[in-house]
Amino acid sequence: MNAITLVFRGNLSAQLTDPRATAEEIRYPLARRASIKDIIEALGVPHPEVGGLRCNGAEIDFTYLPVHQDRIEILPHVPPVDVCSPTRLRPEPLPAVxxxxxxxxxxxxxxxxxxxxxxxxxxxxxxxxxxxxxxxxxxxxxxxxxxxxxxxxxxxxxxxxxxxxxxxxxxxxxxxxxxxxLTPFSRCLLCNGKLQAVEKNDIRHRLEPLTEKYYDSFRRCGDCEKIYWPGSHRQRMERSIAAILAETGP
Ligand SMILES: [Zn+2]
Structure with missing residues (x-):
């Protein structure tokens, strides 16, 4: 029977759910005409998780139809993943993240x-x-x-x-x-709208007495109009952002 060899690299093998897929390297019978994308997904790995495909050493895309004795490597993404540049698998990049x-x-x-x-x-x-x-x-x-x-x-x-x-x-x-x-505190946490600086006088009627007394710098969501100011809430968030960034790479 016609068959191919599939090699799941890196953390992709952890996602294999098919009972035939017990190892990183799999002998896969070609029972029907199927694209490499369909075969990979049938074994459990969703296509967006795949960063690259190589067949007998040459780059291929998701539409490739495997033939007998092909050896296909399925490669994970390598961070940092740049979604704004075209790749063989995703020739239409995103305009922004x-x-x-x-x-x-x-x-x-x-x-x-x-x-x-x-x-x-x-x-x-x-x-x-x-x-x-x-x-x-x-x-x-x-x-x-x-x-x-x-x-x-x-x-x-x-x-x-x-x-x-x-x-x-x-x-x-x-x-x-x-x-x-990263541009911390530039977006509304509730609705994703962009925040814009706003004069205190324009929103004074919406402030609690203590907020009005102690704060002078305000921003307002351009979509839902929620008002933000650098109070204790924000200081807590600044600390948590600093802690998260301290643990991430450059
Ligand atoms: Zn909003």
Whole structure:
């Protein structure tokens, strides 16, 4: 019977769910005509997790139809991943780094917004909606759901490994090399809108007495109009950002 050899490199082998896939290197029978993308996903690895493909040493893309005796290496992404440059697997890069966050990692949304990243999140949407949105709005889909990442609409996505939200944030900063892009406190934590400086006089009527007394510098969300100022809340966030950055690489 015709067969190929598949070699899952790095952490990709940890995602293999097919019972035939017991090792990093797999002998795979070619029972039907299937693209390499379909074969990889049938074994458990969602296509957005793949950083590169090599067949008998030469680069290939997801549409490649394997033939008898091919030896195909499936390579993981190598951080920092640059989504704004074209690659063989993803020839249409994103115009900017932007995220869409799935409900199973919902706490990442305010954390990414806190460091200034463009981050879409909405509760109670189905998988189809968020997969479509990630494509339409050119966003990286962040989720812990491998089934969602396997959807064909998804081009850029990442399976979040960490459980705890601040560790998840650290994981995303390192994976996408976000440090040079960070602009903390420039976005609304509630709605992702951009914050703009606003005169105290224009919003005085909306301030609590103590806030009005002690603070003079304010910013307002351009979308939902929530008001922000550098109070104790912000100092806590500054400390947590500093702690997270201290533990991430350059
Ligand atoms: Zn807002």
């Amino acid at each position: 932007a995220f869409a966050v799935d409900a199973n990692v919902a706490k990442l949304a305010p954390l990414l917004r806190m460091i200034g990243m463009d981050c879409w999140y909405q509760a109670n949407v189905d998988d189809d909606f968020i997969a479509d949105l990630s494509r339409r709005q050119q966003r990286i889909l962040l989720t812990r759901d491998t089934g969602l990442l396997k959807r064909k609409q998804v081009v850029y996505g990442h399976l979040v490994r960490a459980q705890e939200p601040s560790r998840q944030l650290r994981e995303i900063i390192e994976f996408y090399g976000l440090r040079p892009l």
